[in-house]
Amino acid sequence: MRTSLLQSVALLVLICSTSGVGAQRAPLPADRAAIVQGIEAKRSTYADIAKQIWGFAEVGYQEQKSSALLQSQLRAAAFAVTAGVAEIPTAFVATYGSGKPVIGIVGEFDALPGLSQDLASSRKPLVAEAPGHGCGHNLLGTGSLAAAIALKEWLASSGRAGTLRYFGTPAEEGGSGKVYMVRAGLFADVDAVVSWHPGDRNEASPSSTLANITGKFRFRGVASHAAAAPEKGRSALDAVEAMDYMVNMMREHVPQETRIHYIITRGGAAPNVVPDFAEAYYYARQPDMRILDSVWERIVNAAKGAALGTGTTMELEITGAVYNVLPNEYLSGIMHQHLEEVGGFTYTPDEQKFAEEIRATLTEPPTVALGSQEKVQAMRIGATGSASTDLADVSWNVPTVQVNGATFVPGVPAHSWQATACAGGSIGVKGMMVAAKSMALTAADLFSEPSHIQKARAEFDRRRGAGFVYKTRLADRKPALDYRK
Numbered sequence: 001m002r003t004s005l006l007q008s009v010a011l012l013v014l015i016c017s018t019s020g021v022g023a024q025r026a027p028l029p030a031d032r033a034a035i036v037q038g039i040e041a042k043r044s045t046y047a048d049i050a051k052q053i054w055g056f057a058e059v060g061y062q063e064q065k066s067s068a069l070l071q072s073q074l075r076a077a078a079f080a081v082t083a084g085v086a087e088i089p090t091a092f093v094a095t096y097g098s099g100k101p102v103i104g105i106v107g108e109f110d111a112l113p114g115l116s117q118d119l120a121s122s123r124k125p126l127v128a129e130a131p132g133h134g135c136g137h138n139l140l141g142t143g144s145l146a147a148a149i150a151l152k153e154w155l156a157s158s159g160r161a162g163t164l165r166y167f168g169t170p171a172e173e174g175g176s177g178k179v180y181m182v183r184a185g186l187f188a189d190v191d192a193v194v195s196w197h198p199g200d201r202n203e204a205s206p207s208s209t210l211a212n213i214t215g216k217f218r219f220r221g222v223a224s225h226a227a228a229a230p231e232k233g234r235s236a237l238d239a240v241e242a243m244d245y246m247v248n249m250m251r252e253h254v255p256q257e258t259r260i261h262y263i264i265t266r267g268g269a270a271p272n273v274v275p276d277f278a279e280a281y282y283y284a285r286q287p288d289m290r291i292l293d294s295v296w297e298r299i300v301n302a303a304k305g306a307a308l309g310t311g312t313t314m315e316l317e318i319t320g321a322v323y324n325v326l327p328n329e330y331l332s333g334i335m336h337q338h339l340e341e342v343g344g345f346t347y348t349p350d351e352q353k354f355a356e357e358i359r360a361t362l363t364e365p366p367t368v369a370l371g372s373q374e375k376v377q378a379m380r381i382g383a384t385g386s387a388s389t390d391l392a393d394v395s396w397n398v399p400t401v402q403v404n405g406a407t408f409v410p411g412v413p414a415h416s417w418q419a420t421a422c423a424g425g426s427i428g429v430k431g432m433m434v435a436a437k438s439m440a441l442t443a444a445d446l447f448s449e450p451s452h453i454q455k456a457r458a459e460f461d462r463r464r465g466a467g468f469v470y471k472t473r474l475a476d477r478k479p480a481l482d483y484r485k
């Protein structure tokens with residue numbers, strides 16, 4: 001199974017390596033061509049929805065307008081919508097059809113703090129320090145919507161059995177929304193999940209990500225006059241600094257691929273008042289969840305030691321915990337084939353000018369060539385990205401496949417103002433349409449051919465290993481609904 005899969009994947013890479021716009025391909029069967037045309041026919045509608053969500057720019061668990069807009073579109077398309085699932089007001093599940101198989105499509109819609117940006121090629125926040133869609137999740141939710149509606153129309157016209165579910169998943173950025181949805185059993189009967197993510201290229205590689213644990217360390221001390229009575233004070237900020245110092249020394253003694261980052265969210269109000277409250281917000285990441293567990297334990301110990309040494313107390317709130325993505329080469333092979341059929345796209349002269357200007361603002365010279373949006377990247381096997389996603393927890397419970405659409409100008413990293421600028425404009429929409437069509441064609445295959453799900457499941461079981469039991473590091477914590485407040 002593994003050998004033949006790898007051989008076929010290798011063959012696919014040879015055949016499909018970075019083919020460009022207009023490459024010769026066999027025509028799609030009529031029903032599949034209708035799916036693509038159905039999405040294309042509503043391009044301006046989807047562009048408008050994506051732009052509205054971009055404008056809302058709502059952060060994790062605060063996405064009321066974005067969630068409501070997507071829900072209303074799904075209701076209008078005859079999906080049955082259940083909102084407020086998994087104790088999360090902005091989470092929802094929209095269902096169409098009945099029976100097996102059950103195919104899930106995932107849509108995200110949260111923005112990032114501080115990345116507000118106009119549709120401009122220089123730094124220009126729409127609202128100073130306000131959130132912005134620097135990860136393109138306005139496109140993510142909308143592209144998935146487009147795929148879901150096209151599939152629903154295809155299911156309805158073909159009279160085929162099967163259940164389609166659109167999962168409206170809030171707070172991907174550090175809130176672990178999907179983890180709570182998995183924990184609530186919402187994915188329990190799903191046979192396969194299809195998703196995508198905005199990126200700076202068109203690619204369907206079966207890559208993994210870093211597992212990630214996040215938490216807020218809160219220290220409490222004793223306030224006093226910093227000059228008149230310092231001996232009476234116990235500084236909570238001292239505790240934060242002592243913790244950070246210990247963790248920064250620890251960096252030398254953790255496995256190479258580990259990532260640790262923090263910010264100080266509260267550090268006192270005035271230099272002449274010894275702070276009685278301070279808070280550090282930490283992320284720790286690792287390709288292996290078990291190694292991450294031990295790194296995290298050492299970080300917590302540093303916090304405990306800092307509290308002991310500064311005469312303060314410490315309490316920890318875990319705000320998120322996600323696994324590394326469990327890739328599925330078999331499903332990625334299907335997605336890659338359809339991405340090839342859909343192909344890349346060209347820029348208009350205005351878009352080309354914008355792209356050149358945006359690239360000129362990047363700190364590092366971009367390693368991805370301008371023009372790569374016209375192509376589909378060759379499949380890379382065994383790659384691990386250094387980001388994290390809560391889709392990972394879905395992927396350890398249901399065979400899951402993802403595709404990237406070139407929504408960002410090549411070389412533009414996610415979580416940047418440049419990405420926000422791309423996600424709100426026509427380049428973002430073009431990348432979104434590539435992903436929507438590829439996802440819909442992939443899901444149609446999964447509905448049509450039961451052996452696809454069997455093969456994906458066999459690979460999934462093999463990768464998880466015998467005796468694997470999924471267990472979220474969030475344990476029974478309630479969703480941290482105010483983690484962005």
Ligand SMILES: [Zn+2]
Nearest residue numbers: 135137172197
């Ligand atoms: Zn993202």
